Amino acid sequence: MYVCLCTGVNSETVTQVVAAGARTSQEVADACGAGSVCGRCRSTVRRIIAAELAAAGEAAPAALVAEEAAGWPPEEAAGWPPEGAPSRPRRSVPWRTRLVEVRTYAVRPADAERFHERVVLAGLPLLGEQGVDVVHFGPSETPRDQAVDFVLIRSFPSRRALERLEVELEGSARWRAALGADAADAVVEERQVALLLPVDAVDGLRSRLRGADFTPEAGTV
Incomplete structure (x- = not known):
């Protein structure tokens, strides 16, 4: 399934990035682009990370827990982006x-x-x-x-x-x-x-x- 509609990244790609070492939604965004544009898929990305780590018997790192607790990034908060704010351009990323x-x-x-x-x-x-x-x-x-x-x-x-x-x-x-x-x-x-x-x-x-x-x-x- 598609996780990030902004960049066209699917769940398989996110799983691959996690398997390669990404442990936070920011690290996933840096590696494949998922969550790098509007940020609304970051919570889904974090759920995938947590599920993959649990399947491997690995505890969620503190940085991932902190992201989830903070609801980071602010794009996921209600009312974001502010009315009238310019939209950010989509990035071209090597997502596969x-x-x-x-x-x-x-x-x-x-x-x-x-x-x-x-x-x-x-x-x-x-x-x-x-x-x-x-x-x-x-x-x-x-x-x-x-x-x-x-x-x-x-x-x-x-x-x-x-x-x-x-x-x-x-x-x-x-x-x-x-x-x-x-x-x-x-x-x-x-x-x-x-x-x-x-x-x-x-x-x-x-x-x-x-x-x-x-x-x-x-x-x-």
Whole structure:
């Protein structure tokens, strides 16, 4: 259902933003635009936040409780806006979002080709079986002497989806088993970052990579 008619944000998007870390209606407004124009949907947004946190066994933060107690923002109060006050323009916001995770693997140069091959032939099919959206995989464009860096970009509808994947893959056990001990042990350093991006930004990245060759012989994917 639509939560914010001003910006066209629905409940699914608000839920995704909450799963990605938003804990107040202001944080939701900053992330996806819901409640950023007239503010009358803020109470609905707070109810969604509270329901999602309760389902996850998380207590409502003090900032959310304070918002609800104050009936904030004032747009929700009776008689707002004052008669004759100019209406605020609607904002153009990236209201559909996905959680994008970027993982980097630093691999010993002698084992780089083997690692690349095992990820392509075994790792990516495993992620495909789990319904994971792999946006990109391949070596970094900035090589270094002591390691070869590989980049794996995946997108998820929410942080919960990412957490469910970790549970289903038993942490990294199934990923390691798919790659094989020799390829998995070739990784000397692994890093992870995640950020919330508009769907059109994710699709734009995917479009740039469309037709990329995911075979080991291709080199850069």
